[in-house]
Amino acid sequence: MQDFDYIVVGSGATGAIAAKTLVERGKNVAVLDAGIWEEKYRNIIPDQDWLTIRKTDTNQHRYFLGDNFEGVVWEESRVGSQLTPPRNYLKQSVEELMPFVSETFFPFESLAKGGLGGGWGTGCFAFSTAELEKCGLNPTEIKKAYNQVSELIGISGQHDDSGPYSLGEIENAQAPISMEKSIAKVYSNYQKQKAALNKDGFFMGRSAIALLTQDLDDRQSCKKYDMEFWADKDKSAYRSWMTIDSLKAKPNFDYLPGWLVLSFQEVDGWVNITARNISDNSEQTFRCRQLVLAAGVLSTARIVLRSGNQMGIKLPVLCNPYSYMPTMQLAMLGNEPEQFKTGIGQAALFHDPNKTNFDVAQSALFSYRQLLLFKLAKETPLGFAFGRQTMKLLQSAFVIAGIHHPEVQGPDKWIKLEKSDNPLTGDTLTGEYLLSEKEKERMDWRETQYRKALRTLGCFPLKTIRTPQGGSIHYAGTLPFSDSDKSNSLSVDGKLNGYKNVWVADGSGFSYLPAKGLTLTLMANAANVCSKI
Amino acid sequence: MDSIREAQNLSVYLCGRPCSDELAMRYSLAIGQQQIQLSEKDQKLWDLAMKNTFFLAAIDSGLALTNSKSQIRRKVFLMLAILEASVEFCDEFIPKGKSKLNVLFSLVWIGMKAVFFAIIGILIVKLI
Numbered sequence: 001m002q003d004f005d006y007i008v009v010g011s012g013a014t015g016a017i018a019a020k021t022l023v024e025r026g027k028n029v030a031v032l033d034a035g036i037w038e039e040k041y042r043n044i045i046p047d048q049d050w051l052t053i054r055k056t057d058t059n060q061h062r063y064f065l066g067d068n069f070e071g072v073v074w075e076e077s078r079v080g081s082q083l084t085p086p087r088n089y090l091k092q093s094v095e096e097l098m099p100f101v102s103e104t105f106f107p108f109e110s111l112a113k114g115g116l117g118g119g120w121g122t123g124c125f126a127f128s129t130a131e132l133e134k135c136g137l138n139p140t141e142i143k144k145a146y147n148q149v150s151e152l153i154g155i156s157g158q159h160d161d162s163g164p165y166s167l168g169e170i171e172n173a174q175a176p177i178s179m180e181k182s183i184a185k186v187y188s189n190y191q192k193q194k195a196a197l198n199k200d201g202f203f204m205g206r207s208a209i210a211l212l213t214q215d216l217d218d219r220q221s222c223k224k225y226d227m228e229f230w231a232d233k234d235k236s237a238y239r240s241w242m243t244i245d246s247l248k249a250k251p252n253f254d255y256l257p258g259w260l261v262l263s264f265q266e267v268d269g270w271v272n273i274t275a276r277n278i279s280d281n282s283e284q285t286f287r288c289r290q291l292v293l294a295a296g297v298l299s300t301a302r303i304v305l306r307s308g309n310q311m312g313i314k315l316p317v318l319c320n321p322y323s324y325m326p327t328m329q330l331a332m333l334g335n336e337p338e339q340f341k342t343g344i345g346q347a348a349l350f351h352d353p354n355k356t357n358f359d360v361a362q363s364a365l366f367s368y369r370q371l372l373l374f375k376l377a378k379e380t381p382l383g384f385a386f387g388r389q390t391m392k393l394l395q396s397a398f399v400i401a402g403i404h405h406p407e408v409q410g411p412d413k414w415i416k417l418e419k420s421d422n423p424l425t426g427d428t429l430t431g432e433y434l435l436s437e438k439e440k441e442r443m444d445w446r447e448t449q450y451r452k453a454l455r456t457l458g459c460f461p462l463k464t465i466r467t468p469q470g471g472s473i474h475y476a477g478t479l480p481f482s483d484s485d486k487s488n489s490l491s492v493d494g495k496l497n498g499y500k501n502v503w504v505a506d507g508s509g510f511s512y513l514p515a516k517g518l519t520l521t522l523m524a525n526a527a528n529v530c531s532k533i
Numbered sequence: 534m535d536s537i538r539e540a541q542n543l544s545v546y547l548c549g550r551p552c553s554d555e556l557a558m559r560y561s562l563a564i565g566q567q568q569i570q571l572s573e574k575d576q577k578l579w580d581l582a583m584k585n586t587f588f589l590a591a592i593d594s595g596l597a598l599t600n601s602k603s604q605i606r607r608k609v610f611l612m613l614a615i616l617e618a619s620v621e622f623c624d625e626f627i628p629k630g631k632s633k634l635n636v637l638f639s640l641v642w643i644g645m646k647a648v649f650f651a652i653i654g655i656l657i658v659k660l661i
């Protein structure tokens with residue numbers, strides 16, 4: 001048995017910040033993590049821009065397509081199509097170690113070092129006071145924590161029309177990255193049509209992104225190599241593993257990868273944690289005074305349900321519905337490709353029809369290049385030779401709007417753990433995720449409004465694609481915050497009700513999911529929870 | 534037909550010229566790994582498609598409209614990806630600066646060819 005003062009489970013966005021906060025407070029901390037890592041492609045990607053790589057690197061097929069051609073996906077991919085071969089490790093072993101079965105809900109989980117944060121789009125959004133309250137969070141504390149997190153991870157952005165929806169009251173943001181031509185054109189159209197768009201509740205501005213425009217510690221400002229979905233050479237885009245790596249130098253920190261945490265038990269002022277070694281299957285007990293669960297909401301739910309022997313008990317779950325609209329910005333047809341740019345969303349369009357900064361929908365605007373053309377050719381109803389030629393001509397005019405919708409709890413949105421013949425865990429998480437008719441109508445209406453606004457901005461929507469539930473990769477609300485101490489809920493400071501020394505630092509407590517990406521708030525909450533334990 | 538010859542035919546159809554042996558070998562490796570099985574009907578279509586680029590263009594275009602998930606299309610798709618991720622063919626995939634008029638004319642021309650091949654392809658797919 002190994003003893004620690006504090007054990008944090010998970011090294012994702014929340015686990016990394018939880019550990020960092022505790023270590024800075026001088027506590028002895030171990031991060032217990034599945035910690036899957038990738039070395040195969042990381043070191044063969046040149047430190048060059050996309051265009052140069054495409055024209056010169058004879059090894060490019062290895063990371064663009066994958067050594068086993070895993071990047072050439074023929075089947076309809078349900079979730080996470082942005083995950084390239086170098087990012088495939090994010091989903092490695094998830095099916096075996098964390099089985100999830102559902103006909104209606106297709107979440108994306110990770111057992112990687114750094115969790116989903118190893119591939120996130122870096123979009124940061126400060127929730128408004130009303131949104132934080134509806135989540136069950138303390139607005140004053142979280143707003144303070146936003147600034148701490150921003151300082152740590154480095155957020156760039158601008159206090160323009162999107163300011164209230166993205167940077168909020170964050171004061172230490174770096175200057176925004178210069179925009180690529182096609183998004184700059186949409187932005188300039190917005191400036192011209194602003195009055196009409198604002199009247200309809202649309203506000204556009206620079207995205208707040210965890211992408212450096214000034215160096216920070218060992219991380220460099222973004223070189224605009226347009227390789228963010230493949231590599232982290234300059235470390236300009238924040239990835240949670242960077243925090244874990246920087247903590248490794250501290251004497252009061254241990255990183256223990258290779259362990260799948262199964263359950264915990266409180267015994268005589270200690271928390272005993274049972275974990276399975278993912279390489280040899282052996283089981284071991286770790287012991288700590290305080291346990292912080294930050295394994296991602298679904299995985300944390302598994303651990304909590306298993307520990308309480310609560311098979312078949314339904315927990316609520318939240319996931320933002322997500323749709324995207326490929327659009328054509330005709331003004332950009334035939335434009336020369338830019339050598340230096342970034343594929344990360346540089347502008348966002350918010351829909352706030354009541355102008356209250358509540359119940360807001362959010363759309364990031366992207367161009368398309370980095371992920372290669374052959375995937376676009378597959379989307380056309382043409383022979384591939386003609387699909388290639390058409391997409392080559394149209395590519396510079398593509399603007400893709402990814403729309404997140406706000407989400408509330410509902411009777412048909414749940415998960416439960418059931419006994420199964422899974423050899424490693426003996427159970428399987430199952431679930432259902434169905435929107436009510438009213439919610440679907442609201443989405444239809446939102447999408448219609450977006451189509452109108454995008455046309456006003458000079459982007460003509462080609463179609464609207466709704467991803468299956470789970471596709472937004474934003475999950476929350478399985479152990480909602482509660483004032484009472486009922487089981488399977490959290491106190492507002494993150495303690496798991498019914499236990500003395502078990503805390504939850506991920507999004508399990510959020511009772512509402514604004515459409516704005518939740519990860520900045522997840523990290524702020526983790527910092528806040530761990531500033532008090 | 535061996536997969537090296539298949540790769541050459543596909544390369545001519547997709548990008549207008551045959552590929553190097555290295556890319557052909559890569560295609561051969563990919564086909565082996567992905568274990569693509571053709572049904573009896575698909576095999577007949579494939580044999581015809583491999584006879585010349587005209588039939589290949591027609592069958593691929595016909596299938597794009599009638600059975601876009603066909604395993605034949607999967608093979609063509611694999612080769613397209615291999616060609617794109619190569620220094621040899623990258624220029625066939627990276628847009629070039631052009632006037633809008635030029636783009637529009639090119640689109641119309643490609644569209645006309647695509648429709649022509651699709652009509653022939655649908656007939657072939659129906660007949661075989």
Ligand SMILES: Cc1cc2nc3c(=O)[nH]c(=O)nc-3n(C[C@H](O)[C@H](O)[C@H](O)COP(=O)(O)OP(=O)(O)OC[C@H]3O[C@@H](n4cnc5c(N)ncnc54)[C@H](O)[C@@H]3O)c2cc1C
Pocket residue numbers: 009010011012013014015032033034035036080082083108109110111112113114115116117119120121122123124259260261262294295296297299300303473474475506507516517518519520522
């Ligand atoms: C492609 C992509 C783009 C995204 N873009 C954005 C964006 O732009 N903005 C935004 O706000 N959000 C975005 N997200 C979502 C964001 O990545 C997640 O919200 C966030 O990373 C969740 O962090 P987490 O710490 O809660 O969980 P996770 O990232 O899931 O981390 C879980 C950690 O726990 C470990 N773990 C899990 N179970 C166990 C166990 N049983 N035992 C031991 N260890 C365990 C895992 O190894 C991992 O380290 C994106 C996600 C993806 C995949």
